[in-house]
Amino acid sequence: MLPRLLLGPHRVLLAAPPLRRLRLARRAMSSAAAPAPAQRRRPLRGVVFDMDGTLTVPVIDWPAMHREIFGGETAYAAARAAGGGTIDILHLIESWGPDLQRHAYEVIARFEREGLDRLQIMPGASELCKFLDAKQIRRGLITRNVKDAVDLFHQRFGMPFVPALSREFRPYKPDPAPLLHICSTWNIPAHEVIMVGDSLKDDVVCGKRAGAITCLLDETGRYGPHDSLPEDVKPDFMVSSLAEVFTVLEKHFDLEQTKYYDGR
Incomplete structure (x- = not known):
């Protein structure tokens, strides 16, 4: 009789005939050596930006x-x-x-x-837009500023965002309507879109209410550590510069899938 300590697969292995015991041992070694499958990253179809304080340097007092x-x-x-x-x-x-x-x-x-x-582009904005274009990821804009400001931004910096919704679109952020409108225009589900902005109460809340991924740009650390934020406004990601958005996108999302996607 086998000792009681020989339980589970070990008991089966020792109790088997010699030839079958060898096969079972090889199967067990093969299974143990097999690497765990890599975690599947989410596809990303579009990025929607705030303008003031995100794509442009804050200038309004x-x-x-x-x-x-x-x-x-x-x-x-x-x-x-x-x-x-x-x-x-x-x-x-x-x-x-x-x-x-x-x-x-x-x-x-x-x-x-x-x-x-005094309109100035935020450092890293141009490079990030070129990166998104190369990956064929759509980019849109939602601002509570007026259309004249959006038009000047497009004209001065040559980076068109489509759609680009200004204050003339009602209701404003943090209502999810403008973000849902962009997702509908793109024919892309909100959970495959990331909202990037510098305001918890406007940009992050808008994104969360729409069901989108959210990224807070906090250059000065005014909001404190990510873990200290209340759950109802806590973004999925938090960065201190637009340059850090590159890392977030490449680390957490499958950007290659976008090349085979037609959202029209």
């Missing part, structure tokens, strides 16, 4: 603009406190009367016009 809209520091601080520390100025304005709305939009338009004169 948002606190100064908000202070002028609200009529001073005290009213601005009260509005921030009421919003939990943040202000979604476009949605807030929609709830105001006609005169207040007119004043607010005039202030925003002036700050945006002044920002256009």
Whole structure:
């Protein structure tokens, strides 16, 4: 009788006839030596970018603009406190009367016009776009800025994004509608698209609500470590520069599948 310690496959192996025992041993060695299959990477069909602070260097002094809209520091601080520390100025304005709305939009338009004169492309943006073009990955744009700013961006830097949705498209981010519109135009499911932006409350939330992959660009570390972010706004990826997006795409996605895909 075999000892009780010889259990499972070892017991079967020792109890078998010599020839069959040799075959079983070879089969077991072959199985143990076989490498585990590589984890399959997800296909990526499109990348959608925010513009201000993502494709272009931030140039608008948002606190100064908000202070002028609200009529001073005290009213601005009260509005921030009421919003939990943040202000979604476009949605807030929609709830105001006609005169207040007119004043607010005039202030925003002036700050945006002044920002256009200082428009600069973000380091790494041109190289990233060339990389996406080489991989035949579609690229789109969603911004809460006006169409004039998008047109100037296209004209000045020669990097067209299609579709490019500006503030004239309603509803705005963080509503998922603009991102879902782009996915529908491309005929690509949202889970095969990544949303890249510098705002948790606008870009990341928009992407998550649409069911897309999300990547937060945090150049200055203002949001803190990735693990410290609340789950409802935590992006799938977090980078400190557009150059790091290359690593994210190449490491986590199968970019070759896009070459055989026609999303029209």
